Amino acid sequence: MEAAELARGGSHVVLATGTASGKSLAFQLPALSAVLAERRPNGRRGATVLYLSPTKALAQDQLNALAGLGVPGLAACTHDGDSPREQRDWARDHAEYVLTNPDMLHHSLLPGHARWAGFFSRLRYVVVDECHHYRGVFGAHVSLVLRRLRRVCAHYGAEPTFVLASATVAEPEASAARLTGLEVRPVVDDGSARGAVALGLWEPPFTGLEGENGAPVRRSTTAEVADLLADLVADDVRTLAFVRSRKGAEAVAVTAARHLDEAVPGLGRSVAAYRGGYLPEDRRALEAALRDGRLRGVAATNALELGIDVSGLDAVLMAGFPGTRAGMWQQVGRAGRRGTDALAVLVARDDPLDTYLVTHPEALVGTPVEATVFDPGNPYVVGPHLCAAAAELPLTTADLPLFGPAAHEGVDALTAAGLLRRRPAGWFWTDRSRASDLADLRSTGGRPVDLVEAETGRVVGTVDASSAHSTVHEGAVYLHQGETYLVRSLDLDDHVAVLERADPPYTTTAREVTDIAIVEELAAEAWGRARLSFGSVQVAHQVVSFLKRRIPSQEIVAEEPLQLPERTLETRAVWWTVPPGLLAASGLDAADLPGAAHAAEHASIGLLPLFATCDRWDIGGVSTALHPDTGQLTVFVYDGHPGGAGFAEHGFGKARAWLGATREAIASCQCESGCPSCVQSPKCGNGNNPLDKAGAVRLLDLLLAG
Numbered sequence: 253m254e255a256a257e258l259a260r261g262g263s264h265v266v267l268a269t270g271t272a273s274g275k276s277l278a279f280q281l282p283a284l285s286a287v288l289a290e291r292r293p294n295g296r297r298g299a300t301v302l303y304l305s306p307t308k309a310l311a312q313d314q315l316n317a318l319a320g321l322g323v324p325g326l327a328a329c330t331h332d333g334d335s336p337r338e339q340r341d342w343a344r345d346h347a348e349y350v351l352t353n354p355d356m357l358h359h360s361l362l363p364g365h366a367r368w369a370g371f372f373s374r375l376r377y378v379v380v381d382e383c384h385h386y387r388g389v390f391g392a393h394v395s396l397v398l399r400r401l402r403r404v405c406a407h408y409g410a411e412p413t414f415v416l417a418s419a420t421v422a423e424p425e426a427s428a429a430r431l432t433g434l435e436v437r438p439v440v441d442d443g444s445a446r447g448a449v450a451l452g453l454w455e456p457p458f459t460g461l462e463g464e465n466g467a468p469v470r471r472s473t474t475a476e477v478a479d480l481l482a483d484l485v486a487d488d489v490r491t492l493a494f495v496r497s498r499k500g501a502e503a504v505a506v507t508a509a510r511h512l513d514e515a516v517p518g519l520g521r522s523v524a525a526y527r528g529g530y531l532p533e534d535r536r537a538l539e540a541a542l543r544d545g546r547l548r549g550v551a552a553t554n555a556l557e558l559g560i561d562v563s564g565l566d567a568v569l570m571a572g573f574p575g576t577r578a579g580m581w582q583q584v585g586r587a588g589r590r591g592t593d594a595l596a597v598l599v600a601r602d603d604p605l606d607t608y609l610v611t612h613p614e615a616l617v618g619t620p621v622e623a624t625v626f627d628p629g630n631p632y633v634v635g636p637h638l639c640a641a642a643a644e645l646p647l648t649t650a651d652l653p654l655f656g657p658a659a660h661e662g663v664d665a666l667t668a669a670g671l672l673r674r675r676p677a678g679w680f681w682t683d684r685s686r687a688s689d690l691a692d693l694r695s696t697g698g699r700p701v702d703l704v705e706a707e708t709g710r711v712v713g714t715v716d717a718s719s720a721h722s723t724v725h726e727g728a729v730y731l732h733q734g735e736t737y738l739v740r741s742l743d744l745d746d747h748v749a750v751l752e753r754a755d756p757p758y759t760t761t762a763r764e765v766t767d768i769a770i771v772e773e774l775a776a777e778a779w780g781r782a783r784l785s786f787g788s789v790q791v792a793h794q795v796v797s798f799l800k801r802r803i804p805s806q807e808i809v810a811e812e813p814l815q816l817p818e819r820t821l822e823t824r825a826v827w828w829t830v831p832p833g834l835l836a837a838s839g840l841d842a843a844d845l846p847g848a849a850h851a852a853e854h855a856s857i858g859l860l861p862l863f864a865t866c867d868r869w870d871i872g873g874v875s876t877a878l879h880p881d882t883g884q885l886t887v888f889v890y891d892g893h894p895g896g897a898g899f900a901e902h903g904f905g906k907a908r909a910w911l912g913a914t915r916e917a918i919a920s921c922q923c924e925s926g927c928p929s930c931v932q933s934p935k936c937g938n939g940n941n942p943l944d945k946a947g948a949v950r951l952l953d954l955l956l957a958g
Contacts, residue, residue, distance in 0.1 A: 477569050605862055
């Protein structure tokens, strides 16, 4: 009630209480009260509400919850990619409560604000649900979309109250303020009843097989989760298994169903997969079957993580750490949502972070969730939104503070580039194209590459421009929605990769050469004779070849050369240096330094997501025994996004804990000389060579002693 009263009084609020604690009521009460109180005598809308969620599934779930409240005559509907045209038109002209996502707000509602004038002029509440999800570059984009929303509302005389909600947001007041640009009141007291949750940590055993460079191989996480799912469903335990990939979710569901049918014919029909890519009606049918108990087991991607209210679930399985403690507790919270006891099991993947967590449970239990990391001042993010804002309404000097300190420099650069034109009334968008297309909220930037099926000519998907060189180069094996393709050609000028269906007996991995140059050191700390730094860097990448690995052993059977252009990335990095004299005094042999630094780099990339809300694929690294800019052994970890995403900066601030955990993850791994659970990386462009596990521990000991 505290949050509802604050919102009703016009205060911007962030509600940070546990799963199933009544957060929805906190924004529904003031919002629906305003809708009913201000409804005009002829029944037409007098006040409107905009609800934003990261996923379409969550918006649909909230719509079902609204329908269940029985509010008389409530005109509510979703407005997203699943909505038919007539529903979108009706929402624009009549809806009182519109449920959508930041992408539709960015690409549809704000560019077409003149047609939505009636809705925006009466907007009383903006609900930002699951606000912890807005992090990294995505969070920076959404923060600027919300500022554009505030500007458009002000144009129509509205000043809506923002209500943000999450069960797992750290530093809620600061995070919500950074996201909205407003002063926000936090509500964190949670008096709701809840059952006990038993959390199990499960590490798959070694198989006895050897992988890359002779490393031991563990049983796959998906195989372990499929077995557990089948066992739990067979015991009538309603279970939700979270799997990181679409293909993995399908594999877990199929394998579990096969095991169940072998035990009791027909029982496999009580298990299904749920993931993106399904038709809307199929997703709704699966959600209903899960709620009413026809399905007793579901293998899902994180589309079901974000707030889908499924009562009666008994257990949750997680195929690998979701990347953040916040994400993990969101998934755990899907079970026992009606005050009952529940079971959650985290099955570790073969990587350093999961290895560290199963051997250090204190890092999960009793430890605060991570801060939401994003940088709304990133110039590579601000620029496209300044263009979009100018296309919506001419930008004035008075508008610029809304977009942060980089806005003044940004409009000058955009004007010089011819994208904006200065007039007495402000800056105008000059191009005939849609300015909103300059920013893909969930992409790293650049025009995506279309994946075209050779046999049919249809576009089956896209990949980010930044990853095209390494994933869809000529000869690459590419998996898309469970189908295997061989890339016939990649045209970087036309942004098209041509694929053909194939079933080769191998996978492919790109080999990449990476150089890094320090542009500016922005902060530094002396660690004894060693040094920790943070600053701007320029990273040069070039994919030079790809490896073919035999299935299932992953033995390298061939290396094929490639001729692809070099790419450069201006970003932010954290790095540490150790002078030659200190290395020599420690007894570390000069011949072992490249492998020690390389192993420490891999493991530190794997552990950074524990301290900054990122994925290991959001960041990169470079290590060298002698870097030309420092003259010393140097290990870099950098943000994989233009301008940076805040991850490296957060790593700098948490460096002692981060690098200490890195050292422990390497030392606690059961392998002898290095494996994917500690120092090998699936994204290494050098074939995980050289790597020195023991040397990495000694090197990190030397650094941390300072």
